[in-house]
Amino acid sequence: MGRWEPDARGRLAKAALELYGERGYEQTTVAEIAKRAGLTERTFFRHYADKREVLFAGSGELEDLFVRAVAGAPESAAPLDALALGLYAAAEMFADRRDFARRRHAVITGNAELMERELIKLASLSAALAGTLRHRGVPEPTASLAAEAGVAVFKVAFDRWIAAGEERPMAELTRESLAELKAVVSGG
Amino acid sequence: MGRWEPDARGRLAKAALELYGERGYEQTTVAEIAKRAGLTERTFFRHYADKREVLFAGSGELEDLFVRAVAGAPESAAPLDALALGLYAAAEMFADRRDFARRRHAVITGNAELMERELIKLASLSAALAGTLRHRGVPEPTASLAAEAGVAVFKVAFDRWIAAGEERPMAELTRESLAELKAVVSGG
Structure with missing residues (x-):
């Protein structure tokens, strides 16, 4: 430096x-x-390696934080409870970045190549979470299904958090989305 | 012609x-x-428009079939039950295509650009299913969460179906994966 x-x-x-x-x-x-x-x-x-890296540096940070929180959950925690700890850790990381996240989202959705990269980062997050759950002794296909469900909650809560006019914190929207997922999956 | x-x-x-x-x-x-x-x-x-189209022609067909089955579910069906009808319609479409699906998967996972396109097709499927559920009167964020959960079941069942040595039909793996999702989400 x-x-x-x-x-x-x-x-x-x-x-x-x-x-x-x-x-x-x-x-x-x-x-x-x-x-x-x-x-x-x-x-x-x-x-930053290049101008694209400015948009995606946070994705690596998010994955590390999310995975670490899941890995560190109490041994007795059910898969979705372990994932919830990761979701709340992610929510905390985002806390004061809403304005940045909104601007970033507008840039990414306007560019096909950036959108593809965003999808790859989410797929990578899901794969990393499934691997972490397997490491905790969760068998397949439960590990992959739980990881996909966790990423779904993250995506939906994130989209709500950056919506125009939304002022509630990411943690609250995460809690609501988790409850909604449970309701819709058990009600189906 | x-x-x-x-x-x-x-x-x-x-x-x-x-x-x-x-x-x-x-x-x-x-x-x-x-x-x-x-x-x-x-x-x-x-x-086919080009050599890539050979690999993705089925993705459009899958989305149409899946969405149509969800849209046609009885009005009283809960969101996840409507999605289940879509999942079984998809499973039926795949029934006799396992060999093709396995070869296709090997090609796609070996090429970053094809992998990106595959992720985009799945994101498009999820968005189309969420739109169909909204049209059925399911509010957000429930519609998006249910759609993401449905696509997660599809992905996991599909991955199991094309795994080496797997001989059970896609419909059976879909039913199992749906049951697993319910168990892991309600158990968390």
Whole structure:
């Protein structure tokens, strides 16, 4: 690391999302992002591999956090209860990032390649969660079904959380979505 | 349509899958597929837009069938029961295609671009099912959660069905996976 830049990473992410929204993702260059953040391109590349990485750095963080929480659940926890701990850990990570998440979502849904990458990240999360459950002794196909159900709750709660006008915290929407899943699956 | 070719479409699909397996998807040309099937390139293009379409033609058919079965469920059916009708309709469509499905799966998992397209098709299926449930009067987020749960059952049952050595029909694996989902969600 070179010269210390207070929250360079956060400033770069904020500048990037602003520019993606204003000019479009394809049209924005790393040079422009660095300039908007008042930093150099060199500093940009110390924090992100490329302009796409600004949008997906959080996905790796999310997977780590989610999986760690599931892995650390009490041994006696049922699969869905272990997943719930992961969901709440994820909700906490998102807590103060709603504005960023909304801007990011708008950029991603406007670009097929980014949308594909988003789907791959979710599939990777589901596979990692299934693996963690198997490691906890949950047999297949239960592990995969539980993991898919957990990711479904995450997706639905996340979509509600970033909806225009929504002000309730992600944790509350997660709790509601989990309850809805239980109701619809047991009612069917 | 020109000259009648008995089951040209099926012969082309079979030839394509053989070649994708032998030479790799990227290395196979439409000319080679037509030749292997004993047909012309012109006939190929009457049936498929390109060599990728051979792998994904069934995905559109699956979505139509699945959605139609859910839409046609009795008005009184709970969301998951309506989805179950779609799942069994899908299982019936697959019944005699296990060999094709296994070869197709091997090709797709070996190519990142095809894998992305597969994920998009599943996301599209989930969105279509959620829309169908809303149309039946199911409110959000229940509609999206139920649709995601239904697609999860489909994915898990399908993966089991194409696993090496598996001989049970897709309908049976679907029934088991549905029961497993109910058990894991209500047990959590």
